[in-house]
Amino acid sequence: MEERKNKLFGLLGKNISYSFSRGYFTKKFENLGLKKHKYVNFDLQNIDELPKVLKKNKDTLNGINVTIPYKEEVMQYLDKLDETAKEIGAVNTIKFTKRGNLKGYNTDVVGFENSIYPFFKKHHKRALILGTGGASKAVAYALKKNDIKVKFVSRNPNGKKQISYLDITEEVLKKYTVIVNCTPLGTSPDIEKCPNIPYEFLTEKHLLFDLIYNPEVTTFLKKGLKKGATIKNGHKMLELQAEESWRIWNDD
Template identity: 50%
Template sequence: MREFGLIGRTLRHSFSQTYFSQKFDSLGLADHQYGLFELSSIQEFPDLIAQHPNLYGLNVTIPYKEKVWPFLSEVAPSAARVGAVNTIEFTADGRLVGHNTDMIGFRDSLRNWLPAGFQGRALVLGSGGGSKAVEVALRDLGIGYWVVSRNPLGQGLTYDDLTPEVLQEHTLIVNTTPLGTVPDVHECPPIPYEALTSQHFLYDLIYNPRETEFMKRGQAIGAQAKNGFEMLCIQAEEAWKIWNR
């Protein structure tokens, strides 16, 4: 049996197991399975590896994209560049190599969605591992941005800094926080939604629910909105390539 899976603290919202299980079925891979491994602490990671000797690959989600780093043998350039790991490769010689496919997933999904020649700036809500992948993707696409968090370190904005004028100058807003994820679907980032316009684009990395409160509030004013499902699919396919090369 070839085993794959996802590690995180709370995984009831995840679609990864369904995605890969359906992929295995479509490819006729009866000896492949994908599990969900909830860890209350990243210190449980070594025990998980010891208990599952048939692991061939793992995905990593909140809050361990950065915390898993010390437990890896090495990190690939993609993870080093982002500063976060969302995919772990188990090599034939027993090494654990961290990769980041979130950046590719977000970059390609955003490029598919934004109008050609988009010239706006972006606000990145949140400063965790997902935010770091978004930042790298925005730099690749030549889109300037500010990171927004409750307690920014160094350069950045707080939510209190988000005046209507700031929102007018930043027409792309990316939510990388977990606010609004199932089951807490009525939560959303604390931005001045009334300052949004039909010229704004709201991208939410969350994909469950399909339409978050963040998206709903933007759409109510005429903004365009997109969830993270396409990003999930793209990054998953990139992870699959890594696990099978």
Template identity: 50%
Template structure:
């Protein structure tokens, strides 16, 4: 029986375990998916060693970057983004080879591209955490320029939220929420931007998927903007992970 799993901490609300368990049952696939809730990434080698049937892992917060030193190779996206959310485990008689991938980039691109219009040439990313790295990779690939709003110490190509004004929003018609604001149970929260300048030309993409419609999305819809949540991105990255694990 093939075995897959997820490492992270905490793992109280795991989309991956529920998704793959249902997939295996529905498609009558002889496989299991297990959560490995580890308090330290130093436990990672023990998971590989103690689960000889394990051939694939997903990686979530806070280990997408910390897992990299334990891997033998990275694919292009993982290397450029600097984060891994999928690990393929190749086992031979005497060796174990671990390759890291970033399927968040695939999921975001697959979800975003059908919604893009010719005028979506400039983006505003809300947040500068780990989630924003995959977003930047895809925007660069699609030749969409971007600037990020941060509450941390400013780095290159970053601004403060209070600097987001009418001119900026009229210029940047793609707005991506890469923060956890609005996530259940704190569904009343939303990124602090001047929504009065949102128009029907805007596309608001929220990486949050629970609830299905966030306050960020509601405020965009009220102004006639197109909106999208993060569920399809999540679904697409999961399917891509499964494809990677089962390549010949």
């Protein structure tokens, strides 16, 4: 396949006008002097619309990032999966191979792991993951890799690895000192919202990580900070996973 002159990249998601990725890559292309590179949002109300998008842009499309709610649903449209993405069961990066195949990767793992790792202390042995979507699977994968046991928290728990928000007691929070918010609760403009956990039982031993980056300090993080917990938002994670996506798209 001959080298494409105009290169199009984009973000696949739903209601994503706030997108970090579009601004990040547009600025990156400007800095690198890549005038024929463009990054757009593919804001789809239903994943069924994806084949139409792929067909329409088949001559210029080189790579896609995937965000909520399509990190799992998009897999049915891919020809191949990277080993990590296969194990996690979620994709956030799609590469268009030279043969014209679509290959799925998960760069959330790299982004999350490298972002949270500097904050780990010896007593961080167990983590609660709030939410059960595609991002939470990558978070669990990264935590387990660092020998941290995980429990998912869901409004509708299913199976032994999941508990409900009502199950989070003072006793549970003594054991689980890492809490990662993988839900969209608290994202701008609904900044007063936050996951329903008993914040009064948090201590300085807790590490709270929020995948949300807008606002910079969510209500979830503010409540942790009041109790002396260490806090971190998702901005650095997004930068790291975006750079990993860029590496994958350009890696022949």
